Structures are given as structure tokens and as C-alpha cells.
Amino acid sequence: MSSSLEITAEIISIGDELLIGQTMNTNAGWMGEQLSLIGIRPVRVRVIGDDREAILTALSTSTADVVLLTGGLGPTKDDITKQVLCEFFDTRLVRHPHIEAAIAGFFRSIAREPLDVNLAQADLPESCTVVPNDRGTASGMWFGKESRVFVSMPGVPYEMKAMMEKHVLPELRRVFNPPSIVHRTLLTTGLGESHLAQRIAAWEDSLAQEGIKLAYLPSPGLVKLRLSTYANNDPTGARDRVAQKAEQLYRLIPELIFGEGEERLELVVGRLLKENGQTLSTAESCTGGYVSHLITSVPGSSAYFIGGVVSYANAVKMEELGIPSDMLELNGAVSQPVVERMAQGVRQALKTDWSIALSGVAGPDGGTDEKPVGTVWMAVAGPDGVQAAKVYLPGTRDLVIKRSALAVLNMLRKSLLIRDLGKS
Amino acid sequence: MSSSLEITAEIISIGDELLIGQTMNTNAGWMGEQLSLIGIRPVRVRVIGDDREAILTALSTSTADVVLLTGGLGPTKDDITKQVLCEFFDTRLVRHPHIEAAIAGFFRSIAREPLDVNLAQADLPESCTVVPNDRGTASGMWFGKESRVFVSMPGVPYEMKAMMEKHVLPELRRVFNPPSIVHRTLLTTGLGESHLAQRIAAWEDSLAQEGIKLAYLPSPGLVKLRLSTYANNDPTGARDRVAQKAEQLYRLIPELIFGEGEERLELVVGRLLKENGQTLSTAESCTGGYVSHLITSVPGSSAYFIGGVVSYANAVKMEELGIPSDMLELNGAVSQPVVERMAQGVRQALKTDWSIALSGVAGPDGGTDEKPVGTVWMAVAGPDGVQAAKVYLPGTRDLVIKRSALAVLNMLRKSLLIRDLGKS
Numbered sequence: 001m002s003s004s005l006e007i008t009a010e011i012i013s014i015g016d017e018l019l020i021g022q023t024m025n026t027n028a029g030w031m032g033e034q035l036s037l038i039g040i041r042p043v044r045v046r047v048i049g050d051d052r053e054a055i056l057t058a059l060s061t062s063t064a065d066v067v068l069l070t071g072g073l074g075p076t077k078d079d080i081t082k083q084v085l086c087e088f089f090d091t092r093l094v095r096h097p098h099i100e101a102a103i104a105g106f107f108r109s110i111a112r113e114p115l116d117v118n119l120a121q122a123d124l125p126e127s128c129t130v131v132p133n134d135r136g137t138a139s140g141m142w143f144g145k146e147s148r149v150f151v152s153m154p155g156v157p158y159e160m161k162a163m164m165e166k167h168v169l170p171e172l173r174r175v176f177n178p179p180s181i182v183h184r185t186l187l188t189t190g191l192g193e194s195h196l197a198q199r200i201a202a203w204e205d206s207l208a209q210e211g212i213k214l215a216y217l218p219s220p221g222l223v224k225l226r227l228s229t230y231a232n233n234d235p236t237g238a239r240d241r242v243a244q245k246a247e248q249l250y251r252l253i254p255e256l257i258f259g260e261g262e263e264r265l266e267l268v269v270g271r272l273l274k275e276n277g278q279t280l281s282t283a284e285s286c287t288g289g290y291v292s293h294l295i296t297s298v299p300g301s302s303a304y305f306i307g308g309v310v311s312y313a314n315a316v317k318m319e320e321l322g323i324p325s326d327m328l329e330l331n332g333a334v335s336q337p338v339v340e341r342m343a344q345g346v347r348q349a350l351k352t353d354w355s356i357a358l359s360g361v362a363g364p365d366g367g368t369d370e371k372p373v374g375t376v377w378m379a380v381a382g383p384d385g386v387q388a389a390k391v392y393l394p395g396t397r398d399l400v401i402k403r404s405a406l407a408v409l410n411m412l413r414k415s416l417l418i419r420d421l422g423k424s
Numbered sequence: 425m426s427s428s429l430e431i432t433a434e435i436i437s438i439g440d441e442l443l444i445g446q447t448m449n450t451n452a453g454w455m456g457e458q459l460s461l462i463g464i465r466p467v468r469v470r471v472i473g474d475d476r477e478a479i480l481t482a483l484s485t486s487t488a489d490v491v492l493l494t495g496g497l498g499p500t501k502d503d504i505t506k507q508v509l510c511e512f513f514d515t516r517l518v519r520h521p522h523i524e525a526a527i528a529g530f531f532r533s534i535a536r537e538p539l540d541v542n543l544a545q546a547d548l549p550e551s552c553t554v555v556p557n558d559r560g561t562a563s564g565m566w567f568g569k570e571s572r573v574f575v576s577m578p579g580v581p582y583e584m585k586a587m588m589e590k591h592v593l594p595e596l597r598r599v600f601n602p603p604s605i606v607h608r609t610l611l612t613t614g615l616g617e618s619h620l621a622q623r624i625a626a627w628e629d630s631l632a633q634e635g636i637k638l639a640y641l642p643s644p645g646l647v648k649l650r651l652s653t654y655a656n657n658d659p660t661g662a663r664d665r666v667a668q669k670a671e672q673l674y675r676l677i678p679e680l681i682f683g684e685g686e687e688r689l690e691l692v693v694g695r696l697l698k699e700n701g702q703t704l705s706t707a708e709s710c711t712g713g714y715v716s717h718l719i720t721s722v723p724g725s726s727a728y729f730i731g732g733v734v735s736y737a738n739a740v741k742m743e744e745l746g747i748p749s750d751m752l753e754l755n756g757a758v759s760q761p762v763v764e765r766m767a768q769g770v771r772q773a774l775k776t777d778w779s780i781a782l783s784g785v786a787g788p789d790g791g792t793d794e795k796p797v798g799t800v801w802m803a804v805a806g807p808d809g810v811q812a813a814k815v816y817l818p819g820t821r822d823l824v825i826k827r828s829a830l831a832v833l834n835m836l837r838k839s840l841l842i843r844d845l846g847k848s
Contacts, residue, residue, distance in 0.1 A: 024453050290713065
């Protein structure tokens with residue numbers, strides 16, 4: 001499977017709490033992703049306890065070019081990684097005075113005196129290169145051994161990630177000069193993985209001749225499309241090739257792509273509203289506040305989000321949103337007239353430029369033959385009136401809520417874009 | 425570290441997508457937890473790709489009593505686990521007609537014809553005991569080898585978990601008869617891990633003489649306290665010992681314990697409301713709909729949750745919740761009078777028995793010296809009037825939102841319980 005030219009990596013996660021499921025091992029997946037993004041292939045992850053023999057076995061049976069360890073660098077007596085590394089690399093701990101001073105300074109900054117065990121974090125193996133920890137007191141350690149590299153980092157994700165991004169990944173690129181890879185990730189919503197694949201099949205077939213690979217990365221309500229190619233000695237050419245294919249995809253499925261990279265739909269919508277100086281309100285039934293939670297999870301969202309109504313009972317739909325009782329009786333709460341009136345009602349009540357509304361059957365109970373669980377009516381009201389759409393997104397209660405929230409945010413995004421186009 | 429009497433386990437997770445971080449490996453942690461709950465000690469996890477040599481190496485270098493494999497059992501050509509197991513155990517695939525019939529039946533039930541690759545999932549190693557998959561088409565495989573056990577299961581969490589709970593864990597207990605462990609997990613909220621530990625220090629010291637261990641399992645806004653002890657030959661006695669200590673803890677921190685096991689605060693609150701035939705509404709500012717999302721994530725919550733208002737802008741607080749503008753100007757939105765009026769306003773408007781309200785500074789901006797980020801006022805209004813409390817829960821925006829949501833649900837829970845006590 002692996003070519004002999006590939007640079008390989010192995011991750012060793014150390015900690016009893018990982019083995020017994022007390023702490024989820026999120027580090028290994030993140031590190032694997034980061035390594036593969038710079039062209040180093042992760043081939044194995046091992047999770048072991050804070051146990052001398054287990055650590056020694058893992059170190060001595062590793063064969064990858066790069067071995068990254070996390071965990072076991074804390075100040076308590078279970079944390080033995082540093083001692084075991086000394087044993088494996090046949091070196092000894094030495095005190096680093098400037099690190100000791102930094103640790104003491106950190107503790108005084110939070111008005112505490114450092115204990116001896118805290119200062120002992122400045123004891124580091126003599127033969128390693130110290131990797132600075134900008135977010136904590138446990139330093140990283142970089143060991144070279146016969147053209148291979150071993151790096152030990154703290155297990156706290158926030159500290160490890162900063163250390164990887166700032167020091168370890170750049171240094172690995174410098175040392176191994178892995179075949180550079182150009183990536184671009186387009187974010188889509190509105191079509192499931194298999195239907196999306198069908199829709200873009202011809203385009204996907206055309207990627208091979210450009211040496212571009214495509215990965216589908218699905219999550220509830222979203223499919224990320226990751227394009228990647230080797231840059232070889234022509235990074236500009238590689239970027240251009242990927243850009244050309246991305247451009248074709250934008251023309252092919254413009255309504256499905258909402259952003260790139262780490263973008264989220266609620267950020268995109270927020271940015272569009274902010275750019276236009278416009279405001280938003282929400283009226284939610286089946287999603288029960290989840291849409292407004294997504295919107296307000298964005299820092300600064302108070303600039304455009306005015307508020308919302310969660311109208312779980314029909315009485316609230318009538319009183320707060322001005323929906324006539326005969327409309328509810330005639331059509332049922334999950335219907336086009338009701339969801340349109342919900343959107344218009346909240347837009348008027350909260351005096352916003354835009355509003356969104358949802359009414360659906362989240363389940364597990366309440367489904368009928370005509371309106372099974374997963375049936376959701378959604379509406380967007382704006383300066384040009386109101387429009388509604390029905391979607392069918394079956395699944396667990398949690399999935400119905402999450403997928404319909406993304407669907408209505410995407411509907412709003414399209415309405416905002418169309419109006420922008422109309423103005424220009 | 426390990427006693428020779430202990431039953432040990434190793435988990436081998438197979439899948440390229442796990443190595444490069446496309447899919448988070450949630451299986452290994454869950455399996456480790458389940459194994460430790462029945463008294464089997466997980467000593468190592470390995471994550472490897474869909475690669476013959478890697479799988480053979482992992483199998484042949486495993487030393488644990490129990491080896492659990494997941495992944496690589498799908499119908500596509502990357503899925504090679506079954507073939508490699510045949511090689512390792514020196515056996516061959518044979519077609520199981522009743523499994524083939526079940527697969528064909530499954531496809532016809534969703535109006536599709538099974539392909540040959542689908543039916544080939546009925547080919548299983550001759551020497552294994554087939555483990556039924558109640559939720560999918562990939563069967564599990566149980567191999568015995570020199571008093572050790574190897575079990576291969578699908579990687580889809582939903583399928584693997586059902587297979588573990590229904591078949592694999594009971595059978596492992598039967599075969600290995602591990603030292604039986606009695607567990608009880610008490611769920612607390614309202615105090616961080618270190619303060620909680622300080623508060624219950626004397627009680628914790630008393631556990632050792634009863635042979636009971638305590639684990640702190642913290643997550644945002646919650647600390648789970650897990651009590652465990654070996655049952656030896658007296659499970660009733662062990663349960664009694666744990667029950668006695670749990671009882672002491674209930675008396676020591678009654679206001680902090682909200683449930684046990686897999687309970688969630690929104691379920692507890694929902695059950696209390698339902699038992700009393702009472703209703704609830706919400707008025708949220710800083711939490712932006714998250715509290716109402718938690719409440720409505722519970723199936724059947726429409727029986728007691730009437731609706732809510734997300735009052736992000738002050739105009740909404742005034743208009744929808746009837747808060748006088750001079751009250752807002754005088755005290756600011758994050759204040760006791762405003763949050764009390766929010767709770768009373770929504771309770772009146774939506775005609776509910778109970779209501780909760782929050783107003784705070786979620787950050788990252790908007791904090792002041794007087795009201796720094798993490799300052800949250802919360803209120804509960806009910807048949808006996810309204811009460812408010814201020815909490816300071818610093819952290820990221822996401823953490824402030826999640827922790828204050830749990831804080832207000834806990835405040836409601838206590839109000840519901842006190843009123844119940846008053847009635848009886």
C-alpha cells in the first residue's frame with residue numbers, strides 16, 4: 001500500500017483515562033489530519049496506559065519516520081513519559097533555569113506559589129531539543145535518532161495543538177521536506193453524499209487526468225468535498241489546477257456550495273447580514289431553539305440577530321406570531337400557510353429585515369402517513385415577501401433537528417445572495 | 425502495574441479514515457469503558473489502516489486475553505478484515521445460507537435488489553462462531569485461540585454497540601468470569617471538580633476502608649462521581665456498601681446531585697414537570713436558544729414545554745417580555761431586576777406554571793470590570809413567585825453558554841423539588 005518514498009508517522013497516545021473511555025482521544029485524529037495535510041502519512045495510532053513497559057514497547061516497536069507522543073507530562077507521579085524517554089534514549093534529566101523561571105512566573109501571575117513538583121517540569125532530557133509550550137508548563141521534547149524523529153507533547157489538546165501548529169509541523173516539513181500537497185475543501189449542504197456523487201459524477205471523472213484526488217467527508221446535514229494534489233516542484237501550477245476544478249464545481253452546483261475550509265453556515269449567513277446592515281429573527285417549532293442557538297454561537301451575532309420565538313405549543317403560534325386558529329385547524333401546524341405566517345409574524349413583531357421559520361415533525365412520535373417523522377416546512381421572509389419549502393429529512397430526533405436547521409440557514413443564505421445579485 | 429489475575433483486553437480499530445482524522449474514533453473509548461465496567465482491563469488500543477500487513481502484525485503481536493477488532497467488514501474492496509482473519513486463523517470463508525437470506529430480505533424491505541457484493545457478506549470464516557448483527561448486514565466473528573478470544577465487529581458505532589451489549593459483553597463475562605464490579609455513578613452540577621473534591625474530602629477518605637474507589641469524571645458544567653468496588657463473592661454486600669456511601673453523599677451535597685447513571689438534567693426537569701402536570705416557558709438572552717434546545721431535545725417535551733422567547737436585542741426584552749425601558753437603562757440588561765422581569769414576562773405571556781430566564785455576558789466581547797465575560801443572571805418564576813441568582817462561569821463563549829444553561833436547569837430542578845416537598 002505505501003510507497004517507499006512516503007514519509008510515515010505513528011502516534012502514541014499515553015494515558016490510563018483514554019483506555020477506559022474517561023477521556024475521548026480527540027488528539028490522535030486531529031494529529032493524523034494535520035500530518036496528512038502536509039504530506040506525511042499516518043500509519044498507526046497506539047493508545048497505552050501510563051505504564052513504563054507499555055511505553056518502552058511502543059517506542060521500540062515503532063518503525064515510522066515520525067513518532068509523535070502525547071500525554072504523561074503532567075506534574076503528578078502517574079506522569080512518567082519523561083523518565084521513560086530518558087531510559088529509551090539513554091540520557092538524563094537536567095534542569096533548565098529559564099524554563100523554571102517561566103513556570104514560577106506563571107504561578108505568581110495567578111497568585112500562587114509553585115510547588116516543587118511544578119518546578120520539576122523544568123527538568124528535561126539532556127539530549128532532546130526543547131519544544132516551547134506557549135499555553136502551559138509542560139515543555140515538548142524533540143529527539144532525532146538515525147534519520148527518524150520522536151516528539152513528545154502534552155496531552156491537553158489546547159496545548160498540543162498550539163505546539164504542533166507553531167513548532168512541530170513546520171519543523172517536520174523542514175526536516176523531511178515531504179511531497180507538498182495542495183488542498184481545497186468546498187462545503188456543501190442540501191444533498192446527501194450519494195446523490196451529490198451522482199450529480200457531479202462526470203466532473204469527478206475529469207479529476208484523474210489533472211492528478212487531483214477527491215474525498216467526500218460527510219457529517220449531519222453537510223458534505224465536505226476535499227480536492228488535493230501533489231504540488232511537486234510547481235505549487236503555483238498545482239494551485240491553479242485545483243482552482244480550475246473548484247471553479248467548475250461552483251458553476252455545476254452553485255446552490256449547494258456555501259463556503260470553504262473551516263467556514264460554517266451560520267458564519268456565512270451572519271457575514272452576509274452584517275455586510276448589508278440587515279437584521280434577522282427566528283420562529284422555531286420543531287427545532288426548538290437550535291437554529292437560534294447556532295446563529296448566536298457566532299461572536300458578535302448581536303449586531304444582526306434581534307431575537308426569536310420558540311413556538312412549541314399552538315397557543316404560542318397564535319398569540320405571539322398572530323396565526324389564526326382556523327388556519328392551524330385547517331392545515332395543521334406543519335403546513336405551508338402556517339410556516340409562512342410564522343415567518344411573517346416574527347418579522348413584524350421583532351421588526352427585522354429578514355426572518356426564518358420552521359415547523360416539522362422531529363419525532364420519534366407524532367408522525368402520520370401524510371406527514372411522517374422528518375417532514376419539515378421552512379420559510380424565509382424578507383423585504384421581497386415570503387417563500388416556503390418542504391423538506392423530508394428522516395432520522396433520529398437529533399438528526400431531524402440538526403439537518404433542518406442547516407436547511408433553513410441555507411435557504412436564507414440563498415435568499416440573501418439573490419437579493420444581493422438583484423441590487424448589483 | 426497489572427496483577428496476573430486480571431483479564432486484559434486490546435482493541436484494534438481498522439480503517440484508513442480513522443488514521444487521517446476523517447472519522448473520529450469514538451468506538452475505542454466506548455469499548456474500553458464497557459470492558460472496564462465488567463472487570464476486564466483495557467491495556468492497549470491500536471488504530472491501523474485497511475492494510476493486510478498492518479492487520480496481521482497487530483493480531484500476531486497482541487498479547488491480551490481479549491482482542492476486539494472493529495472495522496473493515498463492509499462490502500467494498502477496501503474491506504479486507506475478514507480475509508486477513510482467515511489467513512491468521514488458517515481457515516476459509518464459507519457461505520451461510522440463512523445469513524444470505526437475511527441480507528436479501530433486508531434489501532428487498534427497502535425495495536432494492538442485493539448485489540453480489542452485498543450477498544458476499546454472508547461469507548464468513550469456517551472456524552469462527554458468528555455473532556449476529558441486529559442492525560446491519562455485517563456479521564461479527566468470535567474466534568477462540570489457546571484460552572484467548574478474538575472478536576471482529578463492524579465499525580459502524582450503532583451496529584457495534586448493539587452487538588457488544590447483546591452478545592459480546594455477556595459472552596465475555598461467561599467465558600472469563602472476571603471479578604465482578606459494582607458501580608454507581610452520581611451526577612453533580614454546580615461546583616467545579618477541585619471545589620467539589622475539597623467539599624467531600626472527608627467522605628472520600630472514608631471510602632478506602634470500605635474498599636470503594638472514587639473517580640471524578642468532569643465535563644462542561646458537570647462532574648460525574650463514579651463509585652466502584654469488587655463484588656467478590658458477595659454482590660449484595662458490595663451493592664449495600666456502595667449504597668451506604670452514596671446515601672451519605674446525598675446527605676452531604678443534596679443540592680449538587682441531580683441524578684445517576686445516564687440521566688441528563690433536561691430529562692430530570694422534564695420528568696418532574698410531567699409528574700406534576702405543569703408547564704414551562706423560557707426567556708433567553710446570552711444562551712440564545714440553547715436552553716430551549718436542550719429542553720426540546722427530549723422526546724415528548726411538547727407535553728410540558730410551551731415555548732420561549734430569545735430576547736437578544738433590548739427591544740425584544742421590552743416589547744415581548746414587558747420590560748420597562750428605564751429598568752434596562754438603570755440596571756443594564758445583565759441584572760437582577762431585568763432577569764426577574766424576563767421570567768415573569770414570559771410566564772405571563774405564554775401562561776405557563778414555570779418559567780426560566782437568563783441574561784449574561786457570553787463574550788468574547790462585551791465584558792466590563794463590573795460584569796466580566798461569564799457573568800450570568802438567571803431566574804426561575806413559578807407559582808410562588810420569582811427568584812434570581814448570579815453566577816460567574818468564565819470561559820469561551822461556548823462554555824459560558826453550556827454551563828449557564830445547566831446552571832439554570834439545576835435552579836429550576838431545585839425549585840420543583842422544594843415545591844414538591846412543601847406539598848407532601
